[in-house]
Amino acid sequence: MAVKTDFSEQQWREILSHYQLGEYKASQPIPPGNVQTNFFLHTTQGAFVFRYYENRSIGSVLFECHLMHYLKNKHFPCPTLLKNKKGKYIGIANEKPYIIFEHIEGQHLEHPTEAQQKQLIQKVAELQNITKKYRPRYKNSRWNYGIELCRDLAHEAAQEVGTVHAEEKLEWVEQELAKLRLPKSLPKGICHGDFHFSNILFKDGAFQALLDFDDANYTFLMYDLATLIDPFLPSFDWDTWSRFQEDENVFDFREARKTVLEYSTYRPLSKNEKSHLFDVYKLTILFDCIWYFQRGEGHDFYEKRKIDALNRLGREQFYHELFV
Numbered sequence: 001m002a003v004k005t006d007f008s009e010q011q012w013r014e015i016l017s018h019y020q021l022g023e024y025k026a027s028q029p030i031p032p033g034n035v036q037t038n039f040f041l042h043t044t045q046g047a048f049v050f051r052y053y054e055n056r057s058i059g060s061v062l063f064e065c066h067l068m069h070y071l072k073n074k075h076f077p078c079p080t081l082l083k084n085k086k087g088k089y090i091g092i093a094n095e096k097p098y099i100i101f102e103h104i105e106g107q108h109l110e111h112p113t114e115a116q117q118k119q120l121i122q123k124v125a126e127l128q129n130i131t132k133k134y135r136p137r138y139k140n141s142r143w144n145y146g147i148e149l150c151r152d153l154a155h156e157a158a159q160e161v162g163t164v165h166a167e168e169k170l171e172w173v174e175q176e177l178a179k180l181r182l183p184k185s186l187p188k189g190i191c192h193g194d195f196h197f198s199n200i201l202f203k204d205g206a207f208q209a210l211l212d213f214d215d216a217n218y219t220f221l222m223y224d225l226a227t228l229i230d231p232f233l234p235s236f237d238w239d240t241w242s243r244f245q246e247d248e249n250v251f252d253f254r255e256a257r258k259t260v261l262e263y264s265t266y267r268p269l270s271k272n273e274k275s276h277l278f279d280v281y282k283l284t285i286l287f288d289c290i291w292y293f294q295r296g297e298g299h300d301f302y303e304k305r306k307i308d309a310l311n312r313l314g315r316e317q318f319y320h321e322l323f324v
Contacts, residue, residue, distance in 0.1 A: 003029040004054050005037050011093070012041070018084045018091060019100065021045050036214060040103065047103040049079065053096055056214070059141030061097045064213050065089040066137050067190060068101075074130045077123065077209045079104055106201030106208040118262050119207040120200060121228060124192070125266035127210070128221045131190035136218055145193070145219040147177050150286050157293035168298025173286060176307055180279045182220070185272055191224040192216050222273055225263050226281040229256040231321065232309075238295070238302045250309050253321040260322050278318045282310060 007015070012024045022045030030038040030049070037052040053061055069089075071078050079101040081089045090097050109116065136142075143149055151174060158170035192199075193215035201208040236250040244250055260269075260277075269277070289303040296302060310318065 003037050003039075005052055005094070005096075007039075007093075015050075015091065015093060015098075016041075016043060018086075019082065020085060021048060021082065021100070041100065048082065048100050049103050050098060050100050052093065052098045056097065057141055058090065058097055059138045061090055061099065063136055063138040063142050064216065065099065067131075067134075067213060067216060070134060071127075071130065076127060076130055077207065078213070079209060079211065104201055104209045104211075106203040108198050108200065109202050110197045112197070112200075112202065113205075116202060116205065116207070119202075120195065121259060121262045122266050123207055123210060124195070124224050124228065125263045127192060128189050128224065129267050132187060132221060134190060136190065139218050142217045143215075144217045145191070145223055145283070145287060147180060147182065147283070150283065150290065151177055153287075153290045154293075157290055161294055163298075165296075165298035166293065169289070169293065169296075169301070172298075172304060173289060176282070176286060179311075180282060181276060182279050182283070183272070183276070186276055186280075187221045187270070187273070188218060189221045190216055191219050191221070191227075193224070193227070195224075195227065220280050220283075221267075222269070222277055222280045223284065225260070226277065226284045228263070229259045229281065229322075231256040231318075232306065238292075241302045241305050242300075244305070246305070246308070247312070250305075251313065251321075257322055274319060274323055275315075277322065278310070278315045281318075282307060285310075 007027065009024065012027055016022075016024050022043035024041075024043055026042040027050070028040040028042070030040060036054055036056070039050040039052075041048045041050045065081055068078055068081055072080055082100045082102065083089055084091060089099055091099070112120070143153075154170050154173040158166040192210060192213060194212060199212040200210060231251050231253045233250050233252045236244060263269075285303050285306050289301075292303070296304075
């Protein structure tokens, strides 16, 4: 379901008439992704990437465009957006926005090596270093990850599902959100929010580009780091968690500690951030609960097991496992 909207050859020619990218030759759907529609667009001048936003406002797309332009000016490895003949990044087709950007050669690696994983962690830290003082335009057009947004989305999800299990899950989410300690002093900036292998390009073993800023938003600078760490046993996952006893130890901090140390090489965490990584990590799990709200029963499900295990472990031990 990567392509939700298709385009005829006539429509492609109409779109390209607004650019100086040559004449239309062919188009090819890009399979990865399940939200927006993406095509490789081949013209007499070369290959480009066409992204059609199925469910984003103009403001949300402008947020992305301004961010990518800013990152390119800072020499961060991401695609270059291409302007149309009017000097605009965004076009409109069938009343929905689209953008065209350069096609970058490379491979998507589902199983990167340890060295390649380190390269990704480095680029994530660099992204936060670059954007820690960036004040995005159209910020309010994005879902900026925090307690308030998580609570609002939980209410929407519960109402949409409309079951007793959904109401139970909503009550649990609200209780866990109330426990989080996320002081206003925690630094904020841009986080990418989606490091699926299809959004990362390598070439000849080296990091080439970070793609798809559709989920990027203004949030805690640690949020991306929190999404990269996984202090749980590899065998404890969304489809295996029910095999474990509720009070069983499900932690293995070795890889999470390596990730934090590698990240800190390029962006050292403040004492305040170290103290509250526990809370930001729990917040990422609560957002996962929203994305998979229909999964599991109201009284027992994967994200609840993870949060319950963290609550038993406690803030001080979590800190100790990662930083001491």
